[in-house]
Amino acid sequence: MPHLAAHDLSVSLGDRSVLRDVSFAVAEGERVGLVGPNGAGKTTLLRAAAGLLPYSGTLALRGRGVRAWPARERAREVALVRQQADLAVDFTVAEVVGLGRAPHLGWLAALGGDDQRRVAKALAAVDLAAFADRPVPELSGGEQQRVFLAQALAQDARLLLLDEPTAHLDVRHQLDLLARVRALGAAGRTVVAAVHDLELAARFADRLWVLAGGRLVADGPPADVLRPALLRDVFGVEAEVDTDAAGVRIRYFGALGSGT
Numbered sequence: 001m002p003h004l005a006a007h008d009l010s011v012s013l014g015d016r017s018v019l020r021d022v023s024f025a026v027a028e029g030e031r032v033g034l035v036g037p038n039g040a041g042k043t044t045l046l047r048a049a050a051g052l053l054p055y056s057g058t059l060a061l062r063g064r065g066v067r068a069w070p071a072r073e074r075a076r077e078v079a080l081v082r083q084q085a086d087l088a089v090d091f092t093v094a095e096v097v098g099l100g101r102a103p104h105l106g107w108l109a110a111l112g113g114d115d116q117r118r119v120a121k122a123l124a125a126v127d128l129a130a131f132a133d134r135p136v137p138e139l140s141g142g143e144q145q146r147v148f149l150a151q152a153l154a155q156d157a158r159l160l161l162l163d164e165p166t167a168h169l170d171v172r173h174q175l176d177l178l179a180r181v182r183a184l185g186a187a188g189r190t191v192v193a194a195v196h197d198l199e200l201a202a203r204f205a206d207r208l209w210v211l212a213g214g215r216l217v218a219d220g221p222p223a224d225v226l227r228p229a230l231l232r233d234v235f236g237v238e239a240e241v242d243t244d245a246a247g248v249r250i251r252y253f254g255a256l257g258s259g260t
């Protein structure tokens with residue numbers, strides 16, 4: 001049974017049809033890169049998969065409709081790391097990551113020894129062990145992003161939905177984070193991550209989904225999907241693509257219609 005599967009999934013927000021007839025299946029342990037132009041519906045797809053949006057069609061987590069799962073049970077199975085999560089309160093890094101343990105604890109129960117160990121492990125996994133006692137609002141955007149990834153890791157969900165996890169990261173932390181995400185897949189976690197940088201997406205993912213105008217227009221191995229014709233038609237850029245054992249490299253010549 002797929003870990004996550006959709007059939008003719010459609011989502012409307014307000015009176016706008018944002019996802020249309022999207023079908024896919026993700027196996028346990030697969031790493032999917034979700035790419036597409038601004039406004040294509042990537043965030044919406046991730047939020048729907050987390051059970052946060054009404055939809056039509058089917059969207060099943062381990063064979064059961066995502067909205068049919070009791071919220072607490074679903075939170076042990078799925079973690080969504082949003083774009084630019086805002087934190088208004090002055091929690092420390094360790095406290096915020098500790099919140100990821102909530103679905104595993106009794107009502108208002110304190111973290112036990114095992115929870116503390118998982119928090120420490122999650123902090124180490126994102127290279128933030130030294131930041132445990134720092135207030136989160138004082139951290140840089142990229143550091144905060146790693147805190148929220150650590151929170152999802154501490155949550156110990158089998159399915160990680162990541163919305164632009166590398167957006168605020170410097171290049172070392174981008175590569176480092178995606179390598180860690182790859183390792184999570186190898187450890188049996190399923191990852192679906194929206195990533196704007198197509199080369200980075202190709203580097204970590206087994207499979208790319210390309211969304212355009214709310215439709216899934218391509219689904220396959222990165223080297224098959226990232227062809228010049230698709231880059232032109234979907235992303236509006238002229239580019240050359242080299243594929244070899246080291247990965248996919250894209251040389252951009254310019255945006256269509258911009259005269260560059």
Ligand SMILES: Nc1ncnc2c1ncn2[C@@H]1O[C@H](COP(=O)(O)OP(=O)(O)OP(=O)(O)O)[C@@H](O)[C@H]1O
Nearest residue numbers: 013014016018036037038039040041042043044045
């Ligand atoms: N609450 C809302 N009501 C109406 N339309 C919305 C709402 N939220 C998002 N949309 C629209 O849905 C479309 C898809 O948005 P979404 O955020 O899923 O795109 P995205 O692919 O993640 O974009 P980006 O790359 O810019 O983050 C956009 O056209 C957006 O304007």
